Amino acid sequence: MNFKSHLDKLEIFSRVGRIADELGLETYVVGGYVRDLVLNRPSKDIDFVCVGSGIALAKAVADSFQEHVPLSVFKNFGTANIRLEDWDVEFVGARRESYRHDSRKPIVEDGTLQEDQERRDFTINAMAISVNSHNYGELIDPFDGIGDIKKKIIRTPTDPIITFSDDPLRMMRAIRFATQLNFDIEPDTFLAIVHDAHRLQIISAERIIDELNKIILTAKPSYGFKLLFVSKLLHEFFPEMVELQGVDSVGDKSHKDNFYHTLQVLDNVSQVSDDLWLRWAAIMHDIAKPATKRFNQKVGWTFHGHEDKGSRMVPGIFRRMKLPMDERMKYVQKLVRLHLRPISLVSEKVTESAVRRLLFDAGNDIEDLMKLCRADITSKNNNKVQRFLANFDKVEEKMKEVEENDQVRNFQPPVSGEEIMALFGLKPSKVVGELKEEIKEAILEGQIQNNKAEAMDLLYKLAATKGLTTN
Incomplete structure (x- = not known):
């Protein structure tokens, strides 16, 4: 050259x-x-x-x-x-x-x-x-x-044990470069990472997360996470993800390995989006499965409520790992909480009410939520995957119809609390909140259209049942 x-x-x-x-x-x-x-x-x-x-x-x-x-x-x-x-x-x-x-x-x-x-x-x-x-x-x-x-190998210039002991962040960098460049780590160099993995404890969370985010933003981040797992580096800073690994069996009933499933979901998301925080949502979407895992003799292994518990775990993990405690964290939290909702619509007759509620709860993040849900369909049975994806197509078509008709994404109830208080001479109180909530529920259930006129008609009817009269 x-x-x-x-x-x-x-x-x-x-x-x-x-x-x-x-x-x-x-x-x-x-x-x-x-x-x-x-x-x-x-x-x-x-x-x-x-x-x-x-x-x-x-x-x-x-x-x-x-x-x-x-x-x-x-x-x-x-x-x-x-x-x-x-x-x-x-x-x-x-x-x-x-x-x-x-x-x-x-x-x-x-x-x-x-x-x-x-x-x-x-x-x-x-x-x-x-x-x-x-x-x-x-x-x-x-x-x-x-x-x-x-x-295509990553190797240290001198003794890797000394190199990594001197500066343990280099272990993260080795895996980051291997992932970015699609290189292998030379065997003696990798064994030194395994030997010195515990030394990562002296590195600040900010430096670790900087390298981790670079791994997450690569074309195939699963490669980096597998290296982090096998080297035991992941155990030092992300034990919740390590706990996803493994399969439990009772008789002939087993569950899938949620660690490798999560990596597949992450790779799937990475094929359709470069957004770091959508990729973090993929990493976190099943993070509470170990905590919610139960065995039922009739149905086998269950993880009921893992989406809600996972959403509650997000702030603590973000805080410890020095990830941003702002709207980006709330975005990840929201997607973790909602990631099963579209899947439930696939498995039953899609009702307009259920679609309205999903649009309302997801708001402007609905498209990202659907990317995550599509990525979450992993199976060795390709026919099963294609069947689920085809059903998601139907759900998204229904979303377009409902959105065009009702504009419920991020909607605010057409009647404000201030208007209710002024009309009926009320002070801030529980009854004002109840009236607003009932109007919102009526819109989401399709009982009235999302407009001021129908909302006001319903408000007067609801007020009458509560013995309220206008000033």
Whole structure:
């Protein structure tokens, strides 16, 4: 591969190389940019390493532009960053690191390029390309990262036990890269992850969830979750998901393995949506099955109420894992709570009343709910799957009809509580809430249309039964 011809396509490389020569700094583009260049993947991050002060090099590069270039300096880390249109360009001095056993914060000292490459997490991230004039475009690849890319393996540059013990987050990163790139993890490297899985305890939940979300956003996230499960990393931060694994049997009655079912649902959702939170809803939809599992001699294994209990479990899991405690959490909660509703409509005659209630409860998330429900149909019997999906088509057609006629999605009752109080001289009270609720129920049951006139007619009738008169 001709790296020089690629560097020539972007002016930043020759500019940094020229300034590095002037400052007498041995300088290289390193890490993810080089990896993605070899893999022919798009990248907007460029990392430069120099043997010397990365901050001094960054300042000189920023000053070399006629126009103002934003420069951010992080003295504590010895790094600096500049923004060039869509590019995020970082500069750092080559360094070597050592660690205490109880901390992932390294003791950092100036180092050579070789020492800097040795401290990198994986061989595919330890390649460097020179930008100095005397060897411009030359690849320095001491650990055969190119060979590992060709073999599609993730491997550490040095002893993996030391690599992961020094920085346990690298175990999550190994699985994330394997999932993103569809690579295998080299056997000794994977055994070291298994050996050091408990070390993940010293990593913050924020750092773990950042890597996990990147795994979830891959084309086939189930691969990453299987690696997390087998390595026992998943056990360290997501025990509720681990508990889904396994099959119980009594006589000839067994239930399916809910862990692998969940992974299939997640993959199915990933084929139709890139939305992270819809994918989280897929992960969480059966999370309460272990807690609700019961055996009934007549019907076998049951999980009654797992959708409601699962919905109640969502906030606690989100809080512990440092996921956002906002509308995104409530969205996941809602989809977990409602995920059986469309399936129940499939298994019985679809009534307009049931459809209205589903539209009302799901609101603008109805389309995502249906994606989740379609993804939830997993079976080795393809005819059964196709039959269920065909029934979902009927449900969605009915939804369109009801929505066009009644506009019940996210509707507010046509008569407000303030209007009721003004009409009948009431103060805020239980009876006002009851009147609003009865009007809402009448609309959802199809007894009246969702409009002001019919709602007011019903209100007067209901008020009369309660002995209320207008002012």
